[in-house]
Amino acid sequence: MAWIVRGEFRKLWIGQLVSASGSAVTTVALPLVAVVNLQASAVEMGALSALTIAPHLVFGLLAGVWVDRWSRRRVLIRTDIGRLLLLGSVPVAAAAGVLRIEQLYAVAVLTGVLTLLSDTASQTMIPVLVPRDDLMRANSAALLNINLASTLGPSVAGFLVQVLTAPFAIVIDAASYVVSAIASYLIREPARAPAPERSEVRLSAGLRVLFGDRVLQPLVISAGIAAMTGAMQAPLTVLYLIRDLHKSPAFVGLSLTTFGAAAVAGTLVAGAWCRRVGIGRSYLSGVLLASVSGVAFATGSTPVILAGQVCAGLGMSLFGVPQRTLRQALAPTHLLGQVTASWRTLVIGGQTIGAATSGVVATAVGIRPTLLLATGGMLAGLLVAVLSPLRTLRDVPDREPAGDR
Known part of the structure; x- marks a missing residue:
């Protein structure tokens, strides 16, 4: 790299x-x-x-x-x-x-x-x-x-x-x-085409690109569902480790460091993994790996929790690199900013909803079941991608971005 x-x-x-x-x-x-x-x-x-x-x-x-x-x-x-x-x-x-x-x-x-x-x-x-x-x-x-x-x-x-x-x-x-x-x-920024007239600009332009493309549509739906449900775990893991499992603060720090180190390692191998299994399957495998952390925490086993953090860190990079690459390659050049911002709004919005509802769900059913529900939600996002063209997509489609044609 x-x-x-x-x-x-x-x-x-x-x-x-x-x-x-x-x-x-x-x-x-x-x-x-x-x-x-x-x-x-x-x-x-x-x-x-x-x-x-x-x-x-x-x-x-x-x-x-x-x-x-x-x-x-x-x-x-x-x-x-x-x-x-x-x-x-x-x-x-x-x-x-x-x-x-x-x-x-x-x-x-x-x-x-x-x-x-x-x-x-x-x-x-x-x-x-x-x-x-x-x-x-x-x-x-x-x-x-x-x-x-x-x-x-x-x-x-x-x-x-x-x-x-x-x-x-x-x-x-x-x-x-x-x-x-x-x-x-x-x-030295390359010259760019003139911006469209203000009358032609629509706030929904980025959303139309994302939901109008046969590859980007399942990608954004899958990522949005996985982000929302995955974000349910973050506010609860520290509480679960300390209060329910009686782990030390040092272990909490170790688990977070393990996740981060695995994510760094994931960025170093993500490109090679995409080339080996295909860009679509790299995304699928990344979401699958990231989803296991909730199950790992629910076991309460120290080795399993740390292994789950390794999987989650690797998974984050293995799905992050292909989804960024596909978005940049398939979005119209003159709408790259709007497509990127629309994606971030949907995904961060999903994370906000997930984090905000996690406490309510955990209060109603308990922290451990909530972690398992979050895993189920991430797998639901994975299923959306599995049932789409992403499953067989090996390389970035060799075509002009939607909207540039």
Whole structure:
């Protein structure tokens, strides 16, 4: 995979790796600022968490329209600068003794909007910077950034918070956007076709592409179902491990690290696996592997739980790389932003619903049955893909994207 990180894509890859690593620090540090420095209540913590996700649901479709009309390179630069200023305001306010929970709310919302735009722009820029035949390798490299950051970031964040205190640990994230902005500034973005007239722009354009393509339609339905039901597990696993299984906090950390390490390993082999079994079956095998974690947790066995985390981490990469690649290859070039944003809105929206309902379901039937129900839901998403053309799809279809014909 390393050889694909070259040319203009290398600049994008470096910038996104640095900013993702910084963001992983803030993911831990910002809630700690609320808890430690502002003594936030459970309601305030819930609001802070919700406001972080809300931009993806409220502005997701709009973000796609904006990215398709603007220079992606400028979007990356401006969103980096915006996040630098927003996050930098937290340690400044803390040092001045004027930090309030309302400021954290504003930072969470505004950085969420900028991150939405940045992520949409970076994903839609990949097929512009690399040849079609290299899309899978490029997506593996891009997903490696996310997995490395999410695996190492929390540990680094904990150390920085211990040494610097939470508000000043956020300085690291703010500084990361300086590097990312410089890397984005150096990208030579290829010329693009003129944006469509405003009268021709529809918020539903991305959705029409996703649901109008014989490959993308089952893919988005399958991914949406799997994301929604899979997200039911995340809020419950720590509670289940500690309260029901009486595991130590160290074991919780070990299980999360095991998942992250497996996800990193998965990105390194995803391209080769796609070529060996076919891009469609790589997606199917990834969802299947990811779904077993709920059953593994339900057994209560330490070795089985850790094995389940290995499977889930590998699975996330094995289905993540092909679904990104198919979306980028089959979406119309002039609608890449809207298709990407529509996908993220549906999938993140599904995750939000799953996470929000997990507590209600667990209260009604118990945590262990809820974990098993989540596995059943992910397998239902897998079944949608199995009964579709994805089952026999070996390579990215060699045709023009829908809507470009």
